[in-house]
Amino acid sequence: MVLPTLPTLKSMHMGWMMAIYGITLILCLTSTGVTTTFAFVSRFENSKIFSKVENPVKRRMAISAFIIILSMTISLVxxxxxxxxxxxxxxxxxxxxxxxxxxxxxxxxxxxx
The missing domain is CATH 1.20.5 (Single alpha-helices involved in coiled-coils or other helix-helix interfaces)
Incomplete structure (x- = not known):
């Protein structure tokens, strides 16, 4: 059982709380993803690997896309x-x-x- 909170709420017949929990969980994951991606972009935007991309916006977009794709791939595990x-x-x-x-x-x- 990955998220024991959901079966607990279901057994207590609190369907409305399950909806609130789901919304809260999505918001938490979104805020974590945004801050983690920002941290990686800040860390790696001046590295030698990305120095060939002169436009800083494109460089940041490339790093962000790489981090998101890598995270999604790891999450499949x-x-x-x-x-x-x-x-x-x-x-x-x-x-x-x-x-x-x-x-x-x-x-x-x-x-x-």
Whole structure:
């Protein structure tokens, strides 16, 4: 069950609340998508990959289109699978990027100081 709120509302016979929940969920997803796309455009609009596009509006549109297409492609995997596998792999990646350097370089620097 991806969204347990909907079956709960349905079992409580609150159809009107399901409609409000659906509208609120769409608004939340839209605002998240807009802010995430804006953040990616701000981050990557001056990168070397897009430096060939001289018109800044076209460059921003290209980055936005790429981010939206990439997000839509990833969403086809499904929310449950993204959370189940994505968070697990991010944890393993964090061990390699954060924990191991902290235990090696951090201990060395503390002993040196």
């Amino acid at each position: 499904g929310l449950t699978n993204i959370i189940k596998y994505g968070y697990g792999y991010c944890g393993y990646l964090a061990i390699a990027i954060v924990v191991v350097p902290f235990l090696t370089v951090g201990v060395y620097k503390n002993r040196k100081a």
